[in-house]
Amino acid sequence: MKPIQMVDLNGQYQNIKAEIDQAITDCLNEAAFINGPQVKQFQQNLASYLAVNHVITCGNGTDALQIAMMALNLKPGDEVIVPAFTYVATAEVIALLGLTPVMVEVDPHTFNITAEIIEKAITPNSKAVVPVHLFGQCCDMEPIMEMARKYNLYVIEDTAQALGAKYTFSDGSVKSAGTIGDIGCTSFFPSKNLGCYGDGGAIMTNNEELGVKLQKIANHGQAKKYYHEMVGVNSRLDTLQAAILIIKLKKLDEYAASRNAVAEKYDQAFASIEGVTIPKRQSNSTHVFHQYTLKLEGIEREGLKKHLEAGGIPAMIYYPLPLHKQEAFKSDRYNEGDFPVSEALCSQVLSLPMHTEMEDDQLNYITSQLLAYVATVKQYV
Numbered sequence: 001m002k003p004i005q006m007v008d009l010n011g012q013y014q015n016i017k018a019e020i021d022q023a024i025t026d027c028l029n030e031a032a033f034i035n036g037p038q039v040k041q042f043q044q045n046l047a048s049y050l051a052v053n054h055v056i057t058c059g060n061g062t063d064a065l066q067i068a069m070m071a072l073n074l075k076p077g078d079e080v081i082v083p084a085f086t087y088v089a090t091a092e093v094i095a096l097l098g099l100t101p102v103m104v105e106v107d108p109h110t111f112n113i114t115a116e117i118i119e120k121a122i123t124p125n126s127k128a129v130v131p132v133h134l135f136g137q138c139c140d141m142e143p144i145m146e147m148a149r150k151y152n153l154y155v156i157e158d159t160a161q162a163l164g165a166k167y168t169f170s171d172g173s174v175k176s177a178g179t180i181g182d183i184g185c186t187s188f189f190p191s192k193n194l195g196c197y198g199d200g201g202a203i204m205t206n207n208e209e210l211g212v213k214l215q216k217i218a219n220h221g222q223a224k225k226y227y228h229e230m231v232g233v234n235s236r237l238d239t240l241q242a243a244i245l246i247i248k249l250k251k252l253d254e255y256a257a258s259r260n261a262v263a264e265k266y267d268q269a270f271a272s273i274e275g276v277t278i279p280k281r282q283s284n285s286t287h288v289f290h291q292y293t294l295k296l297e298g299i300e301r302e303g304l305k306k307h308l309e310a311g312g313i314p315a316m317i318y319y320p321l322p323l324h325k326q327e328a329f330k331s332d333r334y335n336e337g338d339f340p341v342s343e344a345l346c347s348q349v350l351s352l353p354m355h356t357e358m359e360d361d362q363l364n365y366i367t368s369q370l371l372a373y374v375a376t377v378k379q380y381v
């Protein structure tokens with residue numbers, strides 16, 4: 001059996017090596033390292049894959065979120081609603097721009113925020129909300145969009161973990177994660193579902209005016225070289241990374257299918273075990289399984305994690321601390337116990353190895369090791 005990894009980046013590369021190596025060699029020969037033709041090509045390919053009007057590539061997913069926030073004319077004191085249970089980047093850029101991140105609870109089954117939860121946090125200062133499609137499944141976007149329209153909130157989707165996931169509206173129409181709100185933001189960090197071989201990110205929108213503005217902000221606030229209409233940033237996707245992403249985008253649906261196959265095997269093995277909850281699937285969203293995350297109740301997480309690791313199986317805790325308990329976001333606004341679901345999840349979740357090159361013997365070994373641990377601890381209770 002091959003050694004088990006959380007994400008097998010090299011295994012994936014080996015299967016597309018000839019094409020990738022050729023694309024990199026072409027880039028080296030062309031030497032258009034910044035804004036080469038591959039960047040535009042990838043933007044077009046991603047826009048047509050997602051069926052969205054504008055895709056603007058940038059340096060990473062955190063930059064994507066920052067540029068999105070900068071495009072909305074928000075002013076200090078404006079509030080942006082974010083989940084308490086997410087990766088820090090979502091809230092970080094809001095604080096960095098002098099805006100106020102307002103954390104909210106998440107749903108205990110999907111780990112995502114809902115329209116109901118958001119509505120409770122709305123004040124006259126609320127200007128925007130960031131639904132994070134955590135672990136690869138869409139937030140329930142239809143009610144979120146209705147609620148946002150009612151209160152005049154911008155919706156910025158953080159789809160760093162859910163690129164390729166699809167959401168079905170009640171009228172049967174289907175949209176890709178990241179193309180439902182006013183702006184969508186994603187990351188091409190190597191371990192993301194569409195990962196490059198370094199840093200990368202993108203912003204998408206169907207709004208023409210925002211599309212033009214986002215492009216300017218990402219490029220020093222200029223549309224014409226050396227004429228700066230606004231204060232922007234320098235955030236670019238390298239040509240080399242774009243060339244790699246052109247190849248990997250063609251594989252994205254196939255990769256999602258491989259991840260789903262792994263998830264189904266895990267589901268079958270763990271569905272009926274007391275104390276272990278498998279990830280809930282929503283009927284109106286596909287799941288692209290950026291992470292396969294179990295919820296443990298009555299089974300000691302550290303013990304299980306150590307047991308798996310001793311057997312050569314990595315397992316990760318995404319995330320160990322909710323945002324409102326992070327030192328960086330300490331505020332009088334929040335107290336311990338404010339978000340009991342988010343706080344409980346931080347001590348219950350465990351993510352298992354999940355990638356596109358998982359082999360059957362690896363999967364069988366992982367499930368049998370986990371089941372063996374659960375059986376042993378149950379003997380003593």
Ligand SMILES: *Cc1c(COP(=O)(O)O)cnc(C)c1O
Nearest residue numbers: 060061062087089160161187189
């Ligand atoms: C990875 C990630 C980001 C940030 O992406 P980077 O490319 O690492 O800056 C933002 N939000 C979420 C939910 C993420 O998972």
